[in-house]
Amino acid sequence: MALSRRQFLNLLLGGGVLGWLGSVIYPVISYLKPPKTPEATIQAVKAGLASEFPVNSAQIVKFGRRPVILIRTDAGDFRAFSATCTHLECIVQYRTDLKQIWCACHNGLYDLKGRNVSGPPPRPLEEYAVKIVADEINVTRSAGVGS
Amino acid sequence: MTGGKNVTRKAFSWLDERFHLTPLIDFMRHKYVPVHRHTVWYYMGGVALFLFIVQVFSGILLVLYYQANENSAFESVRFIMTKVQFGWLIRSVHSWSANLMVFFVFVHMFSTFFTRAYRKPRELTWVSGFILLALALGFGFTGYLLPWNQLAFFATKVGTDIVGVVPFIGNAAKIVLRGGEDVTGATLSRFYAIHIAIIPAIFTIFLGLHLLFVQRQGMHEPEHVAALPAEKKKLIPFFPNFLLRDLLLWIVVLNVLLALAVFFPWELGEKADLFASAPAGIRPEWYFMFMFQTLKLLPAHVLFVEGEVLGILVFGLAGIAWMLVPFWRVKRRSHEPSRAMSIIGVVMILYIVGMTVIGYAR
Numbered sequence: 426m427a428l429s430r431r432q433f434l435n436l437l438l439g440g441g442v443l444g445w446l447g448s449v450i451y452p453v454i455s456y457l458k459p460p461k462t463p464e465a466t467i468q469a470v471k472a473g474l475a476s477e478f479p480v481n482s483a484q485i486v487k488f489g490r491r492p493v494i495l496i497r498t499d500a501g502d503f504r505a506f507s508a509t510c511t512h513l514e515c516i517v518q519y520r521t522d523l524k525q526i527w528c529a530c531h532n533g534l535y536d537l538k539g540r541n542v543s544g545p546p547p548r549p550l551e552e553y554a555v556k557i558v559a560d561e562i563n564v565t566r567s568a569g570v571g572s
Numbered sequence: 573m574t575g576g577k578n579v580t581r582k583a584f585s586w587l588d589e590r591f592h593l594t595p596l597i598d599f600m601r602h603k604y605v606p607v608h609r610h611t612v613w614y615y616m617g618g619v620a621l622f623l624f625i626v627q628v629f630s631g632i633l634l635v636l637y638y639q640a641n642e643n644s645a646f647e648s649v650r651f652i653m654t655k656v657q658f659g660w661l662i663r664s665v666h667s668w669s670a671n672l673m674v675f676f677v678f679v680h681m682f683s684t685f686f687t688r689a690y691r692k693p694r695e696l697t698w699v700s701g702f703i704l705l706a707l708a709l710g711f712g713f714t715g716y717l718l719p720w721n722q723l724a725f726f727a728t729k730v731g732t733d734i735v736g737v738v739p740f741i742g743n744a745a746k747i748v749l750r751g752g753e754d755v756t757g758a759t760l761s762r763f764y765a766i767h768i769a770i771i772p773a774i775f776t777i778f779l780g781l782h783l784l785f786v787q788r789q790g791m792h793e794p795e796h797v798a799a800l801p802a803e804k805k806k807l808i809p810f811f812p813n814f815l816l817r818d819l820l821l822w823i824v825v826l827n828v829l830l831a832l833a834v835f836f837p838w839e840l841g842e843k844a845d846l847f848a849s850a851p852a853g854i855r856p857e858w859y860f861m862f863m864f865q866t867l868k869l870l871p872a873h874v875l876f877v878e879g880e881v882l883g884i885l886v887f888g889l890a891g892i893a894w895m896l897v898p899f900w901r902v903k904r905r906s907h908e909p910s911r912a913m914s915i916i917g918v919v920m921i922l923y924i925v926g927m928t929v930i931g932y933a934r
Contacts, residue, residue, distance in 0.1 A: 457748045458744075458747065458748060459747065459748070459750075459751045459752045462752070485847050485849060487847055490754065492846075492847045494849075508849070512880060513729070513730040513734065514729045514730065514733045515726050515729060515730060515854070516847070516850050517849060517850070518849030518850070528850065529849070529851060529852045529853070530726060530730055530850050530854050531864075531867055531868040532868055544868075544872070545867065545868065545870055545871065545872055545880060547872045547878045547879065547880070
């Protein structure tokens with residue numbers, strides 16, 4: 426198929442415009458995507474002394490960049506879960522009156538095994554392992570928790 | 573006096589010769605505004621515009637001291653409120669005016685809806701107005717984070733997570749919006765840029781178009797007025813009569829705004845802590861409350877879909893449908909105003925007001 430001179434020039438011009446747009450838009454879109462900052466893979470954190478941790482209470486522990494909620498139950502044992510609500514990422518808290526984990530944002534409730542029991546959260550909280558070594562609380566990733 | 577008048581006249585004819593201003597002035601002089609029992613609604617858009625102008629000026633003043641940084645944003649707003657002369661007033665005016673602006677945009681939108689001013693030939697005026705509403709909500713959402721307090725931090729976490737739910741592009745959009753995986757100082761920088769540069773630029777374009785459409789097409793007449801014979805219609809000139817009334821109302825609004833800013837100064841709250849539990853009573857700005865409350869009430873799963881995903885998709889689709897209101901084909905009986913449309917409008921208002929009240933009551 427023979428191209429007329431006009432068609433040829435239109436093709437050249439159109440292609441040029443497309444190429445030009447691409448060469449402008451591609452770097453801009455790439456610029457908007459934040460570069461990945463390397464995150465140190467933390468396997469364990471220390472969270473204070475067990476003897477100083479009151480029963481029926483909780484605290485938020487920094488696990489690298491992630492918040493983890495460390496709870497000491499009435500019975501005295503320790504539990505740790507990801508503190509990020511599985512609904513819309515608010516940070517949960519321990520309710521001493523309900524003895525459950527509560528998210529204030531949308532009234533989600535989890536039991537002390539991290540299972541979502543009421544409200545909008547769709548999934549349970551990830552569990553972390555807690556070990557007490559010489560009275561020191563160590564929170565570590567459980568098997569199966571994402572890296 | 574006469575000398576002054578002469579100078580003005582000379583300056584005018586100098587400009588007129590070059591820019592042909594006379595046709596523009598004739599156009600304004602020949603523009604009339606209908607007077608009827610719904611005339612009051614014509615002022616709502618003007619009030620929203622006035623509050624936008626207040627936002628631009630108070631915003632520029634705030635920028636002179638504000639520092640968009642994780643470590644200094646909260647402190648700089650506190651500095652504005654406690655150390656800078658009249659800083660408390662400027663910040664309070666900016667916050668109050670933002671809320672009043674959104675309120676009047678809503679009033680303007682619903683009055684347009686109920687008087688059916690969106691119909692042909694004003695379809696694009698409605699669409700541009702809807703885009704302005706969406707941008708105004710964007711202004712509110714991004715501005716809410718800037719003082720970097722606890723409430724704003726969690727509202728932003730939730731709000732940006734909602735973006736992530738959108739199919740296909742959601743996750744990428746969330747990361748771009750947050751400047752990373754989580755809400756951090758990087759998010760604050762982005763929101764600041766969006767709040768003071770990106771949205772204002774887009775807003776200005778759509779506001780210009782919106783006003784141009786209104787000027788070009790004139791005021792909409794409700795059906796009962798349009799049906800009147802020409803001699804029974806009451807009209808007032810846009811310039812200067814309507815414009816002066818507009819200005820008078822703007823002064824009233826400014827007074828109300830100042831009274832609110834002085835007697836109910838906007839709070840700053842507590843500084844955001846990235847590792848603290850969300851406090852009880854967490855809530856977004858009031859105009860997001862009905863959506864927030866709906867998400868709270870939805871169960872974890874509806875059939876096989878996660879509750880939040882369903883809620884957000886329904887709100888998204890409802891928003892698009894609302895933008896396309898002028899293009900709906902609703903069957904009408906002869907010249908009766910369509911009842912179905914009124915019912916839809918009333919149900920929407922009841923839903924928004926009801927959910928907002930429940931949200932605050934709990």
